[in-house]
Amino acid sequence: MKPLGAEAVTAAVLAGGRAQRLGGVDKGLALWRGRPLIAHVAAALADQVDDILIVANRNADEYRRYGRVCADDQAGYRGPLEGIATALRQTRSDWLLVVPVDSPEPGADLLARLWRAHDAADVVVAHDGRRRQPLFALYRCAALAMPGDDPDMPVWAWQDRQVLREVDFSDSPARFANLNTAEDFQ
Template sequence: MIPAHELTGLILAGGEGRRMGGRDKGLEPFAGCPLVAHVGQRFSGQVAELLISANRHTDTYRLYADRVIEDHCAGFNGPLMGLYAGLCAASTPWLLVAPCDTPALPMDLAARLTAGIGAADVAVAHDGERAHPVVALLHTRLAPALRRALDAGERSVAGFYAGQRVATINMADCPAGLTNVNTPDDRARLEATLAREAS
């Protein structure tokens, strides 16, 4: 197990929100709070510091994290650029990552990923059907390799992982916890699912 003081949390909120009509997805309401607030609650007590990677509304995002970081290049450059910014900004050996649109993440996310990483440099959550590359734990020593991959034109998180030591963590017992809220319909479905589970 990796202790909390060796973990920096990173919430990726730098996307364009195209399927949300261009709105800033992390600030979209979900069950009474912005999506990013739910994700932040999932990191609470599990990390030494919480970062949010955002490229707009940074003042608002500062309400939900210890620090807000921006991509090293202007514009919307995808999650791999956000990962790189997080690896560079982290003050601990490990970076625990999740996107801003996964409001039902398991509360023991850090414990699950750290328990299964072994000798790997990356642990990736898997819901039993597919991997979720940006629900992951990464060692910060990967920053130089990721910089080289970005410079070579790599923009796929899975593509970068293909050259690394990766552990896949089975989270098939909580697939709803890895569900992304990409559209208003996704939001309605997940809110209904969680309400049923709570009743």
């Protein structure tokens, strides 16, 4: 498993969106290279964390094959910040690693690289060399001010209100590529 000592880490895979750019198809269950996206993400995370939590607002039975499943606490597809808030409330661990379901290759070293910077921050987030990747982040659960009730607040804006540290991933920016349209899947 992971070399992080006694502190437990849960991974939350954000899979709760409407997939409007994919014609309403549940993105996490869409096939890429012969397997659903969630299968790729869960496989990449399995050896890095103690538990996988999937935040999905539909198709819970299909997602249960890959981890524990919960829906957003607030209904209505309110966006990734609601998924993060839900995962923070649902986790049983001290730390929460968050990734989106539409980035199938987050890397086998994602947690280890973020973990190296965890002592100085409550939020440790990836930076691809050009910009912050706010949906690839590690959170110290007990220290965070939970997001408010503003569904339009971007994740990065909420992260900026925390004790934040960015980690350089400019050597591997392709891990943050996400699949949003039918063309992206080809």
